[in-house]
Amino acid sequence: MTLDLVPIGKSARIVAIDWSLLAGEEGQRLRALGIDQGAELAIAHRGVFGGGDPLAVTIGRMTVALRRSHARAMTVDMLA
Amino acid sequence: MRDPQVKRLNSAALVGNPNAGKSALFNALTGARQKIANYPGVTVERKAGRLALPSGEVVELTDLPGSYGLNPTSPDEEVTRKVILGEFPGEDAPDVLVVVLDASNLEQHLVFALEVIELGKPTVVALNMLDLAERDGLTIDPAALESELGVPVVPTVAVRRKGLAELAKAIAEAERREAEPPRGHEFPHERRLTAHAIATGAILAETAKHRLHARLDRLLLHPWLGPLILFALLFVVFQAVFAGATPFADALESVVAKLGDLVRAAMPPSLLRDLITEGVLSGVGSVVVFLPQIIILFFFILVMEATGYMARAAFLMDRMMAGVGLSGRSFIPLLSSFACAIPGIMATRSIADPRDRLTTILIAPLMTCSARLPVYAVIIAAFIPHRTVGPGIGLQGLVLFALYVAGIVGAMIVALVLRSSVTKGNASGFIMELPKYQLPAIKDLVLGLYQRAWIFLRRAGTIIFTVSVVLWLLLSFPRAMPGENQVDVSIAGRIANGLAVVVKPIGFNRDMALALIPAMAAREVAVSSLATTYAVSATDDTQAALKLGEQLKARWSLPTALAFLAWFVFAPQCLSTIAVARRETNGWKWPAFMLAYLFGLAYIFAGITYWSAVALGL
Numbered sequence: 238m239t240l241d242l243v244p245i246g247k248s249a250r251i252v253a254i255d256w257s258l259l260a261g262e263e264g265q266r267l268r269a270l271g272i273d274q275g276a277e278l279a280i281a282h283r284g285v286f287g288g289g290d291p292l293a294v295t296i297g298r299m300t301v302a303l304r305r306s307h308a309r310a311m312t313v314d315m316l317a
Numbered sequence: 318m319r320d321p322q323v324k325r326l327n328s329a330a331l332v333g334n335p336n337a338g339k340s341a342l343f344n345a346l347t348g349a350r351q352k353i354a355n356y357p358g359v360t361v362e363r364k365a366g367r368l369a370l371p372s373g374e375v376v377e378l379t380d381l382p383g384s385y386g387l388n389p390t391s392p393d394e395e396v397t398r399k400v401i402l403g404e405f406p407g408e409d410a411p412d413v414l415v416v417v418l419d420a421s422n423l424e425q426h427l428v429f430a431l432e433v434i435e436l437g438k439p440t441v442v443a444l445n446m447l448d449l450a451e452r453d454g455l456t457i458d459p460a461a462l463e464s465e466l467g468v469p470v471v472p473t474v475a476v477r478r479k480g481l482a483e484l485a486k487a488i489a490e491a492e493r494r495e496a497e498p499p500r501g502h503e504f505p506h507e508r509r510l511t512a513h514a515i516a517t518g519a520i521l522a523e524t525a526k527h528r529l530h531a532r533l534d535r536l537l538l539h540p541w542l543g544p545l546i547l548f549a550l551l552f553v554v555f556q557a558v559f560a561g562a563t564p565f566a567d568a569l570e571s572v573v574a575k576l577g578d579l580v581r582a583a584m585p586p587s588l589l590r591d592l593i594t595e596g597v598l599s600g601v602g603s604v605v606v607f608l609p610q611i612i613i614l615f616f617f618i619l620v621m622e623a624t625g626y627m628a629r630a631a632f633l634m635d636r637m638m639a640g641v642g643l644s645g646r647s648f649i650p651l652l653s654s655f656a657c658a659i660p661g662i663m664a665t666r667s668i669a670d671p672r673d674r675l676t677t678i679l680i681a682p683l684m685t686c687s688a689r690l691p692v693y694a695v696i697i698a699a700f701i702p703h704r705t706v707g708p709g710i711g712l713q714g715l716v717l718f719a720l721y722v723a724g725i726v727g728a729m730i731v732a733l734v735l736r737s738s739v740t741k742g743n744a745s746g747f748i749m750e751l752p753k754y755q756l757p758a759i760k761d762l763v764l765g766l767y768q769r770a771w772i773f774l775r776r777a778g779t780i781i782f783t784v785s786v787v788l789w790l791l792l793s794f795p796r797a798m799p800g801e802n803q804v805d806v807s808i809a810g811r812i813a814n815g816l817a818v819v820v821k822p823i824g825f826n827r828d829m830a831l832a833l834i835p836a837m838a839a840r841e842v843a844v845s846s847l848a849t850t851y852a853v854s855a856t857d858d859t860q861a862a863l864k865l866g867e868q869l870k871a872r873w874s875l876p877t878a879l880a881f882l883a884w885f886v887f888a889p890q891c892l893s894t895i896a897v898a899r900r901e902t903n904g905w906k907w908p909a910f911m912l913a914y915l916f917g918l919a920y921i922f923a924g925i926t927y928w929s930a931v932a933l934g935l
Binding site for chain 2: 259260261262263265266267268269270271273281282283284285286290291293297298299300301302303304306307
C-alpha cells in the first residue's frame with residue numbers, strides 16, 4: 238500500500254519510493270528531511286478538504302508536512 | 318587587509334538546519350547592534366554582528382540562511398553554500414564555522430553537521446536548545462558527541478544565555494588550529510546512517526516523546542477547529558492593530574501638533590516657518606503617528622514566527638492555496654506582505670518552484686501592507702462612524718478587516734488567472750518541516766520590533782521627508798496673488814489638474830489626484846500629501862490646525878472616500894516594491910506587468926465602488 242492510505246495515528250516503514258512521481262527537487266527535499274527508503278514514520282494529521290490533503294507525518298522527533306501526491310509515491314509496510 | 322604572517326581571526330558564521338535556534342543564538346552572541354543588509358546581487362538577507370572573544374578581540378559573526386545541506390534546493394541554501402565554500406563574490410569565507418544543532422532533534426541536524434565537518438574547515442558545534450531537549454525527556458552527553466564528531470561541542474541555551482562564553486572561547490581556539498585536510502566524503506544516505514549511530518550513542522536516556530507538541534498540534538491542526546482558530550486569530554490581530562494603537566497614535570499626534578504650535582509661537586511668519594510646519598511637520602508627522610499600528614502588526618507576525626505557529630498556518634492554508642495553484646509555502650511570504658511587500662517578496666526565495674514563486678511575487682502587493690494602514694486609518698476614522706455592530710466588534714475595525722479580505726480575495730483570483738495563463742505549469746508541491754512549539758523570547762521579540770520600527774522611521778526620515786518637502790515646494794510656488802487659492806496656482810496643482818481628468822470618472826477630486834503623484838514613492842505619503850495640501854490651502858491658522866480627518870470630512874463625499882479606499886487595495890504605489898520585484902525576477906518584464914495589471918484593477922474597482930455607492934445614495 239502507499240503512504241497516503243495509512244490512517245491517522247498509524248506507523249509505517251517506507252519500502253520503496255517511485256522517484257519519477259516526484260517533480261524536480263522534491264525528492265532531494267524529502268531526503269534532506271530523512272524521508273527515504275527504510276524510514277519509519279507515522280501519520281499525525283490531515284487536512285480536511287481534498288481527501289485529506291496535505292498530511293503531516295512524524296519522523297523521528299520531527300513533524301513534516303507533505304502533499305498526498307508525494308505520499309502516493311511511497312510504498313509502505315504498516316507497522317504494528 | 319589581512320596580514321598573511323599573523324593569522325588572525327576575522328569572521329565566523331552560524332550555519333545549521335532551519336529551526337535550530339540559530340537566530341536566537343545569533344542575537345544572544347551579538348546583542349542589539351546588528352547590520353542587516355542584502356548579499357550583493359541577490360535578495361538574501363545578510364545578518365552580521367560583532368562577537369567579542371575572551372581575548373577582547375572582536376570578530377564579525379554572520380548568521381547564514383538555514384540549510385538542510387550543501388546541495389542547494391533554494392536560493393537561500395545556495396547563498397549558504399557559496400559563502401561557506403568561499404565562492405560568493407565579494408564575501409570572504411568565514412574563518413570559523415559554527416554548526417548549530419537542535420539538541421532535541423539530534424539525528425536530523427547531525428546530517429548537515431557531518432557534511433560541514435567533512436569540509437575540514439575550523440568548525441565548532443553549538444548543541445543548542447538543550448533545555449527543550451530536557452523537557453522532551455532527552456539526556457545528551459556532549460562529550461560523547463565531541464569525541465565522535467572530532468570537533469569541539471558546546472552545549473548552549475540561547476534564550477537563557479547559557480554556554481555563550483564557552484562558545485566564544487571555542488570559536489577563538491578553533492581558529493588557532495590548522496585547518497585539517499578535508500575528510501573522506503560520505504554519500505548522503507551513509508551520512509544519515511552515521512548521524513543515526515552518533516545520535517544513538519550520544520543520547521543517554523530518552524523518555525516520553527514530545528507530548529505537548531502533539532497535543533497542541535491536535536488542537537491547532539484540527540481539521541475544523543484549526544482553520545477556525547487561525548481566522549479568529551487573524552481577526553483579533555486586525556482589531557488590535559486598529560483599536561489597540563489608537564491611544565498611542567493620539568498621543569503622538571498631539572506631540573506633533575504641539576511641536577507645530579511651538580514653532581508658530583517661536584518664529585515670525587515666513588516661508589521657512591511654513592516649510593517647517595506645513596511641509597515637514599504635517600508631512601512626516603502624519604506618517605510617524607502610524608508607528609504604533611505597525612509595531613502591533615509586526616508584534617503578532619513575529620510572535621507567530623517565533624512560536625512555530627506560522628508553519629501550522631501554512632499547513633492549514635495549503636489546501637486553499639492549492640486551489641489557486643499555489644502551496645502553503647506561499648502563505649508565509651504573503652502573510653509577511655501584510656507588514657510589507659518587500660520582505661514578503663524576499664521571503665519567496667524559500668519557494669522551490671519558479672512559477673509558484675513568480676506568481677507569489679506578482680500577488681504579494683495585493684496583501685494589505687502596513688504602508689496602506691495610514692491611508693486606511695485616516696479615511697476610516699474620518700468617514701466610518703465609531704460604533705459597535707456586535708459585542709467587541711467595532712464598525713471601523715470591521716471595515717478595515719473587509720479591506721484586508723478584499724486584497725486577499727483579489728490576490729487569490731489573480732493567482733488563479735495567472736496560474737492558468739502566464740505562469741501555467743505543473744501543480745506545485747508542499748514539503749515543509751513543522752518546527753516545535755516554543756515560547757517566544759521577549760528579548761528577540763523586542764529586538765525584532767526595534768529593527769522593524771527603525772526601518773520604518775528611517776523611511777519616514779528620508780523618503781517621506783524628502784517627498785514632503787518637495788511637495789511643499791511644488792505647492793507653494795509660484796506664490797498666489799491675493800484672492801487666488803495657493804494650491805490652484807501652484808505647479809503641483811497644475812500637474813494634478815491634468816491627472817484629475819483621468820481619475821474624475823472614478824470619483825476622485827483634484828486633491829486626491831495631487832496626493833497620488835508623490836504616493837508613487839510610498840503609499841503612506843498619500844496621507845502626508847493630503848495633510849500638506851490642506852495645510853497650504855488653509856486660509857488661516859485655525860483652519861490649518863484642524864486635524865486631517867476633519868479636513869477630509871468637510872471636503873470629500875462618502876462615495877469618494879470609499880473609492881479612494883478601493884483604489885489603495887490594488888494600486889501598486891510603492892517604488893521599493895517595484896525595485897525588489899525587478900531584482901527578484903531579473904528584468905523589467907514582470908514588474909511592468911505587475912504595474913499594469915494592478916493599476917488596471919485599482920481603476921476598475923475604485924470606479925465600481927464609487928458608482929455603486931452613489932447609486933445606493935450613500
